[in-house]
Amino acid sequence: MIATTELTLWTDVFSTKTGAVYQCDAERCWYVDFAGKVARFDHRNFLKLRKAVYAIDIEEKLLNTTTDPDVEIIFICACDHCYVLSLAQIINLKELLEGTFVMLELNHIIHDRLFSNSL
Amino acid sequence: MKDLLRIKSLISSDIEALLNQQVKKEALSSSIYLAMASWCNRNGYDFSSEYFFKQADEERHHQLKFYKYILDMGGNAVSPEVTGIKQEFNSFREVFEEALDQEISVTNSIKNIYARCMKEQDFITMEFLNWFLKEQREEEYKARRALELFEVIGEEGTGRWQIDKHVGQIKYDSEA
Numbered sequence: 001m002i003a004t005t006e007l008t009l010w011t012d013v014f015s016t017k018t019g020a021v022y023q024c025d026a027e028r029c030w031y032v033d034f035a036g037k038v039a040r041f042d043h044r045n046f047l048k049l050r051k052a053v054y055a056i057d058i059e060e061k062l063l064n065t066t067t068d069p070d071v072e073i074i075f076i077c078a079c080d081h082c083y084v085l086s087l088a089q090i091i092n093l094k095e096l097l098e099g100t101f102v103m104l105e106l107n108h109i110i111h112d113r114l115f116s117n118s119l
Numbered sequence: 120m121k122d123l124l125r126i127k128s129l130i131s132s133d134i135e136a137l138l139n140q141q142v143k144k145e146a147l148s149s150s151i152y153l154a155m156a157s158w159c160n161r162n163g164y165d166f167s168s169e170y171f172f173k174q175a176d177e178e179r180h181h182q183l184k185f186y187k188y189i190l191d192m193g194g195n196a197v198s199p200e201v202t203g204i205k206q207e208f209n210s211f212r213e214v215f216e217e218a219l220d221q222e223i224s225v226t227n228s229i230k231n232i233y234a235r236c237m238k239e240q241d242f243i244t245m246e247f248l249n250w251f252l253k254e255q256r257e258e259e260y261k262a263r264r265a266l267e268l269f270e271v272i273g274e275e276g277t278g279r280w281q282i283d284k285h286v287g288q289i290k291y292d293s294e295a
């Protein structure tokens with residue numbers, strides 16, 4: 001499950017056809033490969049990204065028949081990255097993040113079990 | 120792969136969200152009691168007004184307890200927005216009826232957080248919540264006792280004046 005790049009050790013957390021998330025233990029952060037760029041998120045900003053994406057009402061956007069473009073800007077306070085995404089991309093990013101957090105949760109359970117068994 | 124989420128925070132994001140909801144609930148309680156203190160004062164029930172001022176202070180204290188716990192555990196405490204506070208009441212008795220309703224709803228939401236903690240085996244937050252469970256015992260007792268005064272004293276004649284006087288003396292001291 002460990003992918004080596006030229007620079008650091010990144011672990012695959014989750015990937016879809018449109019993107020991937022890697023974890024870097026040494027830097028204690030995540031790298032999100034999505035919409036043509038690889039962006040680095042620390043713990044706080046990663047949770048803020050999740051919150052921002054989950055807060056978008058996709059259904060409402062689909063039903064919205066006004067003429068404004070279906071573009072969403074995801075800007076995260078105190079974070080260098082900003083995403084300008086189409087509706088389809090938002091759905092993809094949400095799918096990517098949902099899968100990622102399931103994997104992180106799973107990782108947490110494994111750590112929990114390993115630790116309690118070693119007692 | 121390191122468990123980075125756990126390294127940063129002792130509480131899960133679900134528990135964090137529930138605790139933030141409780142922060143808001145305590146802030147709401149504080150504002151409700153403050154409105155009750157104002158109504159009682161304006162209508163000549165000075166002891167009850169004083170009683171609600173004290174309750175408002177206590178709720179603010181509860182709010183800060185939750186707030187600081189979230190931060191201490193590595194979470195993100197969110198300062199709540201509190202709106203839609205009822206300022207007028209139809210009767211002296213209605214004030215106390217609503218005070219009890221509010222306490223019952225607080226007890227329920229703390230039980231709900233506790234249940235979630237049990238599911239996650241978050242014993243640390245459970246231990247933190249124990250103080251609140253005990254506090255709710257007192258809060259419900261006092262609210263219920265105030266309403267009882269309406270029954271035993273009665274509102275006729277100088278009844279309300281008597282009730283007001285006794286509200287100021289309500290105390291809960293259980294050794295259990």
Ligand SMILES: [Fe+2]
Pocket residue numbers: 145148177178181225
């Ligand atoms: Fe409270």
Ligand SMILES: [Fe+2]
Pocket residue numbers: 148178222225258
């Ligand atoms: Fe209370």
